[in-house]
Amino acid sequence: MKVKVKVPATSANLGPGFDVAGLAVTLYNTFVFELLDEGLEIIGCPQQFCNEDNLTYRAFLEGAKACGLEFHGLKIECSGDVPYTRGLGSSSTCIVAGIVGAYAFVDRSEERQEILELATQIEGHPDNVAPAIFGGLTVSVMNDNHVTTLNIPVKHDYRFVAFIPPFTLSTEKSRAVLPQQLPRQDAIANVSHLALMVASLINGYDDGLKLGFKDRLHQPYRGTLIRGYDEIMAALEQDENVLGCYLSGAGPTIMAVIRESDKKGVVRMKEELGHLLKDWQVEKLELDM
Numbered sequence: 305m306k307v308k309v310k311v312p313a314t315s316a317n318l319g320p321g322f323d324v325a326g327l328a329v330t331l332y333n334t335f336v337f338e339l340l341d342e343g344l345e346i347i348g349c350p351q352q353f354c355n356e357d358n359l360t361y362r363a364f365l366e367g368a369k370a371c372g373l374e375f376h377g378l379k380i381e382c383s384g385d386v387p388y389t390r391g392l393g394s395s396s397t398c399i400v401a402g403i404v405g406a407y408a409f410v411d412r413s414e415e416r417q418e419i420l421e422l423a424t425q426i427e428g429h430p431d432n433v434a435p436a437i438f439g440g441l442t443v444s445v446m447n448d449n450h451v452t453t454l455n456i457p458v459k460h461d462y463r464f465v466a467f468i469p470p471f472t473l474s475t476e477k478s479r480a481v482l483p484q485q486l487p488r489q490d491a492i493a494n495v496s497h498l499a500l501m502v503a504s505l506i507n508g509y510d511d512g513l514k515l516g517f518k519d520r521l522h523q524p525y526r527g528t529l530i531r532g533y534d535e536i537m538a539a540l541e542q543d544e545n546v547l548g549c550y551l552s553g554a555g556p557t558i559m560a561v562i563r564e565s566d567k568k569g570v571v572r573m574k575e576e577l578g579h580l581l582k583d584w585q586v587e588k589l590e591l592d593m
């Protein structure tokens with residue numbers, strides 16, 4: 305018996321919602337799991353270890369332990385389009401797929417709350433794994449090992465334009481530059497921006513999004529690690545058809561939110577950003593529901 309698990313890419317933080325907010329987009333990784341009599345075979349994961357250190361395998365092991373699956377050998381086949389170490393949740397696709405794969409063999413893959421909490425333990429924060437499991441735009445709150453996740457209703461006519469640089473940035477490095485403490489004014493700004501962003505999304509108040517996506521907790525520090533970050537963000541801020549822009553997850557991908565009706569948005573932004581986007585990949589994505 306084989307189990308196939310398809311997991312969407314995710315874009316975490318959404319500016320001020322550091323480790324809290326995230327959304328699933330229409331880029332996917334697919335994993336096929338097959339139980340063997342013995343051994344471990346991993347194929348199609350060129351960016352990762354193909355041994356016991358493989359993240360999907362480690363997540364499968366944790367999942368198997370949690371759901372009571374006994375097995376002797378495993379084959380994992382990976383494929384997909386989620387760029388690796390670019391701030392689009394590639395690690396989360398591996399973690400979620402590994403756990404869901406194990407749970408599927410005992411017919412428990414619908415136990416999403418349990419899967420969420422285990423995935424959050426492995427990842428360390430819920431903002432990528434939650435939308436990868438539930439789809440849409442989520443906010444998640446951790447309380448000890450319990451995770452509360454809610455979907456925020458979002459209009460279907462938003463499009464998410466991902467500016468994906470040719471270079472990688474590890475989450476570890478990107479978290480290491482963050483300060484241990486934050487000035488009170490920055491904390492207040494972030495709380496108010498996150499509240500504005502969520503309220504604007506729920507009420508369909510697009511005018512609240514540009515300010516709502518602004519962040520003072522992580523982006524100013526991480527931006528220094530990303531060539532062209534300040535110029536690209538400034539140009540997107542000035543574009544009156546861009547509803548908001550933010551650093552996707554730990555970066556280095558930058559995300560701009562536009563309306564579906566803005567058909568020329570990608571061409572216009574590419575022109576505005578010109579040479580800054582040399583070798584960058586630009587993907588127009590939809591919310592994965």
Ligand code: HSE
Nearest residue numbers: 316322323475553554
């Ligand atoms: N919230 C996480 C961060 C997402 O910004 O570090 C990346 O794993």
